[in-house]
Amino acid sequence: MTSPLYTALSHYIDLLLDAVCAVDQHGCFEFLSQGAERIFGYKPEEMLGKSMFNFIHPDDRQKTLDAAQAINQGQVVIDFENRYIRKDGQVVYLLWSARWSGEKQQRVAVARDITQLKQTEARQAAMYAISEAAFTADDLLALYQQLQHIIASLMPLRSIVIARGANAAELYLPYINLEQNNAAQHAGAEQFCCGVLQQSTAPHQQLVPDQQGWLGVRLKASAKTLGVLAVQLPTEPGATGFADSELFDFIGQHIAIAIERKELLSRLHYSALYDELTQLPKRELFKDRCQQALAALPRHNGCLALFYLDLDNFKPINDQLGHAAGDSVLQEVAKRIQRCIRHSDTVARFGGDEFVILLSKLDEYNVVFAIAEQIRLALAKPILVEQHAIHVTTSIGVALYPSGGANTEQLMATADQAMYQAKRQGGNRWLEAKPN
Structure with missing residues (x-):
């Protein structure tokens, strides 16, 4: 190649945005086009004579060395990716194409900045x-x-x-x-x-x-x-x-x-x-817990009971004192019920003043009636709302498994019927559902 043509070609190479590089078989830079400064942040003269491994990201040095050895043996490498560290400390992602020149004993490569990609x-x-x-x-x-x-x-x-x-x-x-x-x-x-x-x-x-x-x-x-x-x-x-x-x-x-x-x-x-007012489980969650408790009964050989609870004459509270007072009463009722049951039990609010309680993991049924009476007594105590002592009582229907039903729906229906029977008898009481 004549000298003028070589000079012209070098000028065109320097206009490229990509970097054209040549390194010896040991990886030391022998030529860099002007595009190298845009990519690496160093002027070409700052990199000449230095090993490329001084600039390669530490995590990519081994794979770059493997690729360089393959190129030295005559393999053409296209679209090889690695990372370099720029002069300002930033990481640049590069896409390389390279081959070995036996005549010059150099690896000649073109690097494209693909950091944005x-x-x-x-x-x-x-x-x-x-x-x-x-x-x-x-x-x-x-x-x-x-x-x-x-x-x-x-x-x-x-x-x-x-x-x-x-x-x-x-x-x-x-x-x-x-x-x-x-x-x-x-x-x-x-x-x-x-x-x-x-x-x-x-x-x-x-x-x-x-x-x-x-x-x-x-x-x-x-x-x-x-x-x-x-x-x-x-x-x-x-x-x-x-x-x-x-x-x-x-x-x-x-x-x-x-x-x-x-x-x-x-x-x-x-x-x-969960119910927004009382933070108690709603109907669907209660049913799921009840089904899980029923499924576990054969393994634990225990007992299970379900209460259906409704407050007596709750509507006059809302009518006379307002719904805010009624909400306060329901929140206090929820707290009192929770204090009467165990951690393994579940109390849910089904809406209005209706609550349903699941007693699971029971060893005997005698404790069921003791808990029902404890709840009745707890709710019979006055509830103080805005300096008003509000007296509420409750009617509780009790269904035992399996006499009161073989599944969740049957137990709930049986306890509901017993609750209404307790109301017809004057309220402020609990009744066990009797098998038909």
């Missing part, structure tokens, strides 16, 4: 994984654990903290996983999260790691601050960079949405199963 792929994968976690996690703790795994797949983690609270004064740490789980580390993590919340300038985040490697972002959803996501990264060069920080910011946004969605789903699930 990799970041887009990582964002899409993270968004999908976070969204899936919000629906599949059983509770918030399980969600936090899944979020840690997602983040760990994208960047090297030493520690992770999810802090909740809209400001530093109300901050608490429901999820904290520290590299060194001691008081000093805990205090440092909490102080860092407080600092992120206290920042008053947009975008309210710490996207440059501090000296300890902490990186933090506010969790914001629906224009509301939920807390802080903070991770502690390795502090050596190449552990994180601008692209990783942008990805972390993106992750933080979607984690906030996932937490808000999970809390909404949890509230909806709770509302479907």
Whole structure:
């Protein structure tokens, strides 16, 4: 090739946005086009004569060495990916095509910067994984654990903290996983999260790691601050960079949405199963627990009983004192019933002033009648509401298994009938359903 043609060709190569490189068989740079500075951050003369392994991300050195040995043996490599650490410490993802020149005894390669593509792929994968976690996690703790795994797949983690609270004064740490789980580390993590919340300038985040490697972002959803996501990264060069920080910011946004969605789903699930006024189980949850108790009876050879309870003359309370007073009475009734039963028993509110109680894991039926009488006496005591002493009594129907029914529906129907019989006898009493 003539000298003028070589000069012209070199000029065109220097205009390329990709980097054209040549290294000797030991991996030392012998030529770099001007495009190298855009990719690596170093001027070509700063890299010439130095080993490429000085610039390769530590985690990618072995696979790069394996590829280099294959190229030295005459293999053409196309679309080989690895990471380099730029002069400013940022990580750059590269796509290489390379071959060996026997004449020059060099590996000649072209490097293309695919960092933006990799970041887009990582964002899409993270968004999908976070969204899936919000629906599949059983509770918030399980969600936090899944979020840690997602983040760990994208960047090297030493520690992770999810802090909740809209400001530093109300901050608490429901999820904290520290590299060194001691008081000093805990205090440092909490102080860092407080600092992120206290920042008053947009975008309210710490996207440059501090000296300890902490990186933090506010969790914001629906224009509301939920807390802080903070991770502690390795502090050596190449552990994180601008692209990783942008990805972390993106992750933080979607984690906030996932937490808000999970809390909404949890509230909806709770509302479907529990009574809002008394926090007692509703009908469907009660039936499920009753069916489980019945299924366990053959294994434990125990007894089971069901109470159907209705307050006597409850309507006048609402009419004379208002529904707020009636609600207070129902809440107190629920508390008194719960104090009379055991932890293994279940009390549910079916609506209005109707309560149903399941007594399971009984050794004998005598205790059933003692509990029924205890509940009757507890509810007969006055209930103080807004300086009014309200007197309520109750009628209780008692159904025993199996004489009162072989399944949940039969036991409930039998106890309901016994309850109405108790009301017809004047109320303020309990009656055991007699077998037909």
